[in-house]
Amino acid sequence: MKRIASRDNALFKSLRKLAQHGQARRNAGMSLLEGVHLCEAYLQWQGLPRQALFDTRRLEGERASAEVRALREQVPQDLQVWLDGNLIDDLEQVQAGQGVVFVIDTPAPPMPERVTESCVLLDRIQDPGNVGSILRTCAAAGVRRVFLSEETAFAWSPKVLRSGQGAHFSLAIHERVDLGALLERLAVPLAATTLDDAVDLYQVPLPRQAAWVFGNEGQGVRADLQAAAAWRVRIPQEPAAESLNVAAAAAVCLFEQRRRYLAD
């Protein structure tokens, strides 16, 4: 176990750089997980982190937390780094965090040659909360693979991780994907949500396996992907209402597909 008491410590400086700069994390191929829930989920789905950082005050003394102590016991000593004083504050994005941060290798699953099962494509979805919510919906609906376009929020950013609540670890997440080029690899039909020239979701003959594409909050799914879709699907809503938020629309579509095959 390492213990750090000073901001001048070299290891601490490198951790702070990772915590504060998305580009540094990307260059290093590493991500940071904050809080008990995400770290627990990582242990459950993926195994041990590269390093586990603990606020010493949450392990010992008056402010010790039973949850954080229980988490520490699942991590071998040589992966533990204890941070004294308020050093952890420099590493947590959440104010008054829980005092535990895992450093992990960002999962980078290989691109499949052929996609033969249900998957989700995210076309320039920019709000981190939306991306995290959709990842969570995918995991709950049984969709195991997600492709994110270049301009979609970075899945392993702190906000998307927080919103995803651990869903990341049960999914294969492919980032910065050229969705146009991906179409050739899809062995399942493509369904796009759109408001124009579309079939009612509840009328469309959804197969058990499909690729769903959900699009940018303002502009929707890009035209070439809409054109390539086997189905253009519309969620039937009140005539004068605003369209659904994209994460809500994804939940409605993926669970409608799930509903149809649950009895099988």
Place this chain on the structure above:
Amino acid sequence: MKRIASRDNALFKSLRKLAQHGQARRNAGMSLLEGVHLCEAYLQWQGLPRQALFDTRRLEGERASAEVRALREQVPQDLQVWLDGNLIDDLEQVQAGQGVVFVIDTPAPPMPERVTESCVLLDRIQDPGNVGSILRTCAAAGVRRVFLSEETAFAWSPKVLRSGQGAHFSLAIHERVDLGALLERLAVPLAATTLDDAVDLYQVPLPRQAAWVFGNEGQGVRADLQAAAAWRVRIPQEPAAESLNVAAAAAVCLFEQRRRYLAD
């Protein structure tokens, strides 16, 4: 039309106070709507604002915006306030906003004696993005009335307004409601989403009119409301997965109810 050129102007000072302090807006019974889309939606659903604030630079000269000019033409002169220089920056929460802000009376619909149509109850939902997304889902699903508990994010805050995308204006939104006391006024059955001791959403005999309660992001629906529910409903998901985000769960439930009666 009023035109303001200085931060020392008394009207500007009072507007800045409203913009920067939620408590000031609540005390005054007023809210601020930012951006073309929200202001357009207000004009469409509710009518004229109390005042319409415009960034002069978006109305005249090189940086003028056709959208903002078109909006201005819908507002009588005597309700317009033009703000010179960068004064508007003090009033917009969004960085680099669109240069239009409406000051409105916060709608405060009277509490119905009896609730005889579908409605939604929000029990301590804290994330503004979730509250806004649920309001949007309600409007799209045809639910017209929403009750927010004391600890739920304030519906007329800038973040919830932004996330709601104008859904607010087609709904009756009741805030700071004692949900326990509300139960006596419900003439429609109560459905609560929960993971324990619950019936599969797709098996439960949902009526056309129901009251849905959705609960806190971490703790779910409060125990007394669960106990009072005619149905405790569970969205059937992958066994090991995290539960859905609450706004995604609300979308799945409300659109499942809508699906069943669409053909009628």
